[in-house]
Each structure stands twice: as C-alpha cells, then as structure tokens.
Amino acid sequence: MKPTYQLLLCALVFTLTTSSFSQVGIGTTTPNASSILDITSTTAGLLTPRMTTAQKSAIASPATGLLIYQTDGTAGFYYYNGSAWTPFGSTGWALTGNAGTTPASNFLGTIDGQDLVIKTNNAEVIRVLSGGNVGIGTTAPSSKLHVVAAAIAPSTGTQNFESIAIANVTTTAGTNPYQINSNSGCVAADVWKIATTSSNPPCTTCTTNRATIAYGSGTCNQNATLVAGPYTATSTSATVSFSYSYDDYSSDATDSFVATLYNETTSTVVSTLINTSADAISLSYTSAAITVISGNTYSIRFKYTGNGAWGASVDNVSITFATGNGAALKIVDGSQAAGKVLTSDASGNASWAPASPGTVYTFTNGLTETSAAVKLGGTLTGATTIDFNGNNLQMLRSTGKYFQVGQAALPSNYATIQGSTFIDGADSNNTRDVVALFNKGGGSGTTTFLGSIEYITDGITEFQFSDNVCPASDNSVSLGRLGTTSPFNLRWKELVCVNGVIQTSDARLKKDIKKIEYGLNEILKLKPVTFKWKDDFAEKGVPVPEDKKENHIGFIAQDLLQILPEVVTTHSWQKTSEDKPAQYKPVGNYGVNYSEIIPVTVKAIQEQQAQIEELKKTTSELKSVISELKKQNELLLRLMDKK
CATH class of the missing domain: 2.60.120.200 (Jelly Rolls)
Incomplete structure (x- = not known):
C-alpha cells in the first residue's frame, strides 16, 4: 500500500507545481483560462481557514488580500486591506437596506479621522466634518448644521x-x-x-x-x-x-x-x-x-x-x-403660514407661530409683510425704537392711500408721504412733484396743526392761517421776488388788508439822516401814465381776456430811474443755492417803491407852499400899493373938479 500512496502524492505535487502558464483544475479537466485554480463541484464547497477574532488579530504581518472567516463577534468573511481587517459580502449596507443590524457596531462613516462626503451626480452636496459639523451646500460648515443656498442668476x-x-x-x-x-x-x-x-x-x-x-x-x-x-x-x-x-x-x-x-x-x-x-x-x-x-x-x-x-x-x-x-431651509409642520416666525419651547422644540409683541427681529434685507398686521409696540415693557442706522425711511404708496397715526381707522383722511405728480388747477401742463400730500377728502377743509394752537386750513384755492405769519428772522427775508434767472418774477397779484402796510420808521433804527434834495423840480419832471398789463391772470393759468383787462395808473420805472433812482429796484440780493451766500445781482424786470415817492411829493408841496406864501405876501403888498394909488387918484380927481 505505501508505494501506491507515495506515487499519488508525487503526482499531485507535480500537478500543483506545473508551469505558471498552466491552470490547475480540481473537479474539472478544463480549468478556466483566466484562473490559476479552478475548482468545480456540484456537491461540496471551498472551506477557508476559520478562526476567532483573537486568532485573526494574532496573525503577524498579514498580507494584503489575506482572507479568513471569523467565527465569533460579527461573524463573516474578512480580508486584510493593507491597514485593517475589513468585512465584505453580506455584512455591508445593501441598496435596499439591511436587517439584524447593531447600532453599536454597524454604521456609515469613517474610522480614520476623515470627513464623510455624500455626492449626487458626482458632485458633493453634503459633508460631515470629522468633528461633527454638517454642511449642506458648503465644504466648510462652521456650525452643527450649516446650510448654503446658491444664488439664482437673473x-x-x-x-x-x-x-x-x-x-x-x-x-x-x-x-x-x-x-x-x-x-x-x-x-x-x-x-x-x-x-x-x-x-x-x-x-x-x-x-x-x-x-x-x-x-x-x-x-x-x-x-x-x-x-x-x-x-x-x-x-x-x-x-x-x-x-x-x-x-x-x-x-x-x-x-x-x-x-x-x-x-x-x-x-x-x-x-x-x-x-x-x-x-x-x-x-x-x-x-x-x-x-x-x-x-x-x-x-x-x-x-x-x-x-x-x-x-x-x-x-x-x-x-x-x-x-x-434659493430657499435655504424649508420647515413644514402644518402650521406654517406667511408672516409666522420660528419659535422654540423650553425643551428646544421649534415650530411656526404668530409673531408676538415683545419679540425682537432684525431684518437686514427688508421686510415684506402680507398679513396686514405689522405692529411696533403692543403691551410694552419699554419704549419702541425704530433705528434707521443713518439710512432713510421710505413709505411708498402702492394701492392703499392711508398713513394712520394714533387712530384705528381714518375713512377719508390720509397722508401721502412719498407723493406723486400733482396737476395744478386747469393747466394740465403745470405739474408739481409732491413730497408730502395731506388731504381729508373734498376740495377744501383739510387742516394741518403746527405747534400747540396754530394751524393752516386748505380753503378754496387758498391757505387760511389761524394766527400771525411772521418771518423767522428780522429784516432778512422777502415776500415775493424780482430775480435774475427764470422765473424772473414771483409777485403777489393783490394785497388785501384793512389798515394798509406799516413800515418801521423809528429814528432809533436809522442813521445818516439827511434832508432830501428832491422836490418840486423833480415832481414836475415825472410822467404819470395809464397802462394795461401784458400778462394778467384771473387765477393760476387763466389769463384775463384782452377786453376785460383794466387800466392802471402809475409810472414807468425806466423814466423814474432818470429822476428818482432811489425808488427803482434794479438789483437785489439773490441766492443761487442753499449752501452759498446771497449775491447782489441785477433783476430781470425793474420794480418801483411807490411809498418812497411820498416824501418827494411832500417836499414838493412844501416848496410850492413856500412859493404860494411868497406870492400871497407880494399880492398883499401890491394890494396896499394899489389902495394908496386909488386914494391919490381920487384926491387928484376932486382937485380937478374944483378948478
């Protein structure tokens, strides 16, 4: 028997050590050309080395690719990947999920201190840093959850x-x-x-x-x-x-x-x-x-x-x-709605809830409100403050017209803060860009209060003032103007009053007081005229018809300039901008201060009266001479009659 077994063993060794260009087949005479060893059987399998976890770990310097079957712990096939023993086969995560997992030992992630990256279409969408921060849309999350939404191009x-x-x-x-x-x-x-x-x-x-x-x-x-x-x-x-x-x-x-x-x-x-x-x-x-x-x-x-x-x-x-x-985060809990805010309870559970008084919100890119219930205040524990941080406050009118302060409903009263183009009177071309418009409704009656008791009321094409109207500074502003640039003139048509215009004439306000040299001689040179205005208006934008224009009495400024130049306005102090001082410039049209002609007229009357008194004296003396001559004449006549 021994020689027979020795012969079979030699044959097997010879077969297993055949040239590397040959294939070895067990259970087949035609091993696959792509294999080194082709084992074929329909009744048995290949049994790999079986060992415990401790035995596996005791293998010294395992070769990369070494394969064993672990019999304890998480049993299964393991291979050495060059740095660690790695399970494979049925112990991995399947595409349709796994059963019988143990959370303590079965997980998705890394064990080498590297980030976990999840991709779709070969592009990263989620990254979990080794420290635990989760980023969506960012590769460097700076908080436990960091979401970045990409800008949508126009x-x-x-x-x-x-x-x-x-x-x-x-x-x-x-x-x-x-x-x-x-x-x-x-x-x-x-x-x-x-x-x-x-x-x-x-x-x-x-x-x-x-x-x-x-x-x-x-x-x-x-x-x-x-x-x-x-x-x-x-x-x-x-x-x-x-x-x-x-x-x-x-x-x-x-x-x-x-x-x-x-x-x-x-x-x-x-x-x-x-x-x-x-x-x-x-x-x-x-x-x-x-x-x-x-x-x-x-x-x-x-x-x-x-x-x-x-x-x-x-x-x-x-x-x-x-x-x-794009929307960076969407939370749907069944109570979401426009205008609601995300709130938390004492345990940190978040939910959508109506905005409540006392809550502080900071809006860096504006607030769009659709619930018609934005409130500043409510039941306050402190003052309500609106801080513009150096920027402007704009209230823009869209379809509504009411800006309400201090009252719940103002059915016909409103204030337009931005304003709009205003058609002025019957002239459709006469427009104004309105900055603020206050109107209670109707053609008149809107009243705007200024201060404690003063107010201005909108009449029918007029303003009505409740109290005196005075300049803010003495002797420095004018009512109307004669200017150099267009419009040259901004004049009042008529001044209606009871007692006339009072001009200050206190000697304590004057200096260089001298007697005027003008008098009767200048008055005799004046050329009074009657005239009609070329531009005469019944009201704004409505000219007076030619056959309705009235005659006026006065002087021509150019004539007066040659005789009484002091009463003619040829220059005025004019401001070209609010940040520059006034400049003395010629006016576009001359004006006349008729009241300053009165002193010249008085002086002329005085001179004329002196002439009259002199004539009266001369007349009296002549009367005396004539009377004496009459007496002498009568005496001569009587003497002649006696002869």
Missing part, C-alpha cells in the same frame, strides 16, 4: 418679433405672441400683425420686425390684445421694458392703449404698466421692480381699444427676473 425673457413671420398674428399658444380679439365689424387686416415698418404712427424706437395694429376699416370697433410670453418667474422681482408708439384720435373718448403684466398662473393683472388716451409717439418704457411669484408664469399684454385711434406699434419686449436666493 433670467430674461424677450420678444423682438424677429423670429415671427411677416403676417397677421394668429391665436396661437407657446412662445409666439398671440391675439385676444373681440373686434366688432372688423376684417382680417384690422388685427395685430408683424411688419417691418410702422406707418401710422411711426415708431423710431422699434427695430426691424415689430407688432403693429392700424386704425381699422369701416365700422370696426377695435378691441385687440397682443400677448408676449409666457415667461416663468425665477425670483420674486421683475422688471419690464419695451418700445412702443400710439397715435390717439382726440375726438373719440373711448380710444386707449393699455399695457399690463399678467399672471398666467392665477389669471390676474399684476401691474398696469401704461394706460394712455393721449399720443405717445416713439417712446421706450422701463418699469420699476414689480413683485412676482417665483415659479408662476407671466406675460406682457398690449390692449388696443377704440374705433378712432390711428394705430399702435410694440417692439423689444423684455422681462427680467432679478437675482435671488
């Missing part, structure tokens, strides 16, 4: 009609403009169309292709809306711009051209951009920032109405959604 939707065929605009959806018509009695040529020119009216701000609509033919009643869009909002703020031209037919009050920003998602008009019934030829429009809803779709609509307007054109339509930030 997006712009445009329609310049260059890709639209030269033809009538049909009712189509998508990115092409489309038309909403309710025209009555109109033909196909009366609709909005794409053309390369605008004949009536011209549109020099338009470029090449543009949308245009003409007058309409026959009994056509135009009511056609051109829509550019839709465009999806990528932020909460939008700016709209376009070029346009509109020619109104003044005798038809129904004609109009209206442009609006329209929310296609909610089917509502967000903002009326233009609403005109007057000519607007070759203009460009750019809106201020308009609040929109991110994710909703919007269009710009151009509505042409009327049967008399000559036509309209539109081009270069653009809507830009401003740069914004």
Whole structure:
C-alpha cells in the first residue's frame, strides 16, 4: 500500500507545481483560462481557514488580500486591506437596506479621522466634518448644521418679433405672441400683425420686425390684445421694458392703449404698466421692480381699444427676473403660514407661530409683510425704537392711500408721504412733484396743526392761517421776488388788508439822516401814465381776456430811474443755492417803491407852499400899493373938479 500512496502524492505535487502558464483544475479537466485554480463541484464547497477574532488579530504581518472567516463577534468573511481587517459580502449596507443590524457596531462613516462626503451626480452636496459639523451646500460648515443656498442668476425673457413671420398674428399658444380679439365689424387686416415698418404712427424706437395694429376699416370697433410670453418667474422681482408708439384720435373718448403684466398662473393683472388716451409717439418704457411669484408664469399684454385711434406699434419686449436666493431651509409642520416666525419651547422644540409683541427681529434685507398686521409696540415693557442706522425711511404708496397715526381707522383722511405728480388747477401742463400730500377728502377743509394752537386750513384755492405769519428772522427775508434767472418774477397779484402796510420808521433804527434834495423840480419832471398789463391772470393759468383787462395808473420805472433812482429796484440780493451766500445781482424786470415817492411829493408841496406864501405876501403888498394909488387918484380927481 505505501508505494501506491507515495506515487499519488508525487503526482499531485507535480500537478500543483506545473508551469505558471498552466491552470490547475480540481473537479474539472478544463480549468478556466483566466484562473490559476479552478475548482468545480456540484456537491461540496471551498472551506477557508476559520478562526476567532483573537486568532485573526494574532496573525503577524498579514498580507494584503489575506482572507479568513471569523467565527465569533460579527461573524463573516474578512480580508486584510493593507491597514485593517475589513468585512465584505453580506455584512455591508445593501441598496435596499439591511436587517439584524447593531447600532453599536454597524454604521456609515469613517474610522480614520476623515470627513464623510455624500455626492449626487458626482458632485458633493453634503459633508460631515470629522468633528461633527454638517454642511449642506458648503465644504466648510462652521456650525452643527450649516446650510448654503446658491444664488439664482437673473433670467430674461424677450420678444423682438424677429423670429415671427411677416403676417397677421394668429391665436396661437407657446412662445409666439398671440391675439385676444373681440373686434366688432372688423376684417382680417384690422388685427395685430408683424411688419417691418410702422406707418401710422411711426415708431423710431422699434427695430426691424415689430407688432403693429392700424386704425381699422369701416365700422370696426377695435378691441385687440397682443400677448408676449409666457415667461416663468425665477425670483420674486421683475422688471419690464419695451418700445412702443400710439397715435390717439382726440375726438373719440373711448380710444386707449393699455399695457399690463399678467399672471398666467392665477389669471390676474399684476401691474398696469401704461394706460394712455393721449399720443405717445416713439417712446421706450422701463418699469420699476414689480413683485412676482417665483415659479408662476407671466406675460406682457398690449390692449388696443377704440374705433378712432390711428394705430399702435410694440417692439423689444423684455422681462427680467432679478437675482435671488434659493430657499435655504424649508420647515413644514402644518402650521406654517406667511408672516409666522420660528419659535422654540423650553425643551428646544421649534415650530411656526404668530409673531408676538415683545419679540425682537432684525431684518437686514427688508421686510415684506402680507398679513396686514405689522405692529411696533403692543403691551410694552419699554419704549419702541425704530433705528434707521443713518439710512432713510421710505413709505411708498402702492394701492392703499392711508398713513394712520394714533387712530384705528381714518375713512377719508390720509397722508401721502412719498407723493406723486400733482396737476395744478386747469393747466394740465403745470405739474408739481409732491413730497408730502395731506388731504381729508373734498376740495377744501383739510387742516394741518403746527405747534400747540396754530394751524393752516386748505380753503378754496387758498391757505387760511389761524394766527400771525411772521418771518423767522428780522429784516432778512422777502415776500415775493424780482430775480435774475427764470422765473424772473414771483409777485403777489393783490394785497388785501384793512389798515394798509406799516413800515418801521423809528429814528432809533436809522442813521445818516439827511434832508432830501428832491422836490418840486423833480415832481414836475415825472410822467404819470395809464397802462394795461401784458400778462394778467384771473387765477393760476387763466389769463384775463384782452377786453376785460383794466387800466392802471402809475409810472414807468425806466423814466423814474432818470429822476428818482432811489425808488427803482434794479438789483437785489439773490441766492443761487442753499449752501452759498446771497449775491447782489441785477433783476430781470425793474420794480418801483411807490411809498418812497411820498416824501418827494411832500417836499414838493412844501416848496410850492413856500412859493404860494411868497406870492400871497407880494399880492398883499401890491394890494396896499394899489389902495394908496386909488386914494391919490381920487384926491387928484376932486382937485380937478374944483378948478
């Protein structure tokens, strides 16, 4: 028997030590060419070395790739990866989850002091630092949870009609403009169309292709809306711009051209951009920032109405959604709502709750309030302070008109802090940019209190003062002006009073007092005239008809300047800016101080009276001489009669 076993052993050793270019097969005569050892069996398996955790750890200098089966602890196959024993196979985390895990020993993470990184689409989205800080959107989280939302780049939707065929605009959806018509009695040529020119009216701000609509033919009643869009909002703020031209037919009050920003998602008009019934030829429009809803779709609509307007054109339509930030964190607990704040209970549990009095909030990028219930104060334990930190406070009127202080409801009283363009009287061109407007409603009666008892009341085209009106400083300000720059004159038309104007004349206020040299000689040189004013107004902006202008009596300033120059105003102290001192400059139109002619007139009367007294004395003396001559004459006559 021994020789037989020795022969078999030699054969096996020979087989196992065959050239390295050969494959060894156990249970097969055709081992796979890609293997060194190919074991084939349908009744048994390969049994690797089995050992405990302690035995595994006792292996000296294990080779990388060494494989064993651990029989205790977390049993399973382990291989040495060059630095540690690593389990593999069924003990890893499966794509569909694992069962029978032990939290103390089964985990996701690192054991070598490195960060844990989670990626999607091969881009990092979450990082857990070795110290425990978690970052979402950042690779360097500085707190236990650090979330960074990337800024949303501005997006712009445009329609310049260059890709639209030269033809009538049909009712189509998508990115092409489309038309909403309710025209009555109109033909196909009366609709909005794409053309390369605008004949009536011209549109020099338009470029090449543009949308245009003409007058309409026959009994056509135009009511056609051109829509550019839709465009999806990528932020909460939008700016709209376009070029346009509109020619109104003044005798038809129904004609109009209206442009609006329209929310296609909610089917509502967000903002009326233009609403005109007057000519607007070759203009460009750019809106201020308009609040929109991110994710909703919007269009710009151009509505042409009327049967008399000559036509309209539109081009270069653009809507830009401003740069914004994506939502960094969203918490939905069923109680979320606009205006609520995130609060915590004593255990640190957070939830959404209404803002409560006494809570302090800091807004670094503005506060947008939609609940109509922003309150400063409430039940206070201290003073309420609004600190602008060196910046301005702006209260901008949108659709409401009330600015209320100290009263819950003011049905007809309001204050506009920003103001608007104010049409002054009957002259539509006379506009004012109002900074503050106070109006209780109605044409008069608004009263503004100043101080403790003084007030100003709005009368019918007048101000009514409750108390005296005085300058803030003595002898340094004027009422009205004669100036050098336009408007040269700002004059009061009439001064209505009971006792006239009182001028100070106290000797204690005067110096260099001398007798005037003027008198009768100068008065005799004066040239009194009658005249009418070239510009005479019944009220603001309403000129007096020529046949109603009244004659006035006075002097010509240029004549007086040669005789009594002191009474003529040719120069005045004028301020060109609030931060520079007044300068002595010539006035645009001369003025006359008529009251200063009175002393000259008095002096002339005095001189004339002296002449009269001298004449009276001379006359008396002549009368005496004549009387004596008469006596002598009578005596001579009697003597002659006696002869």
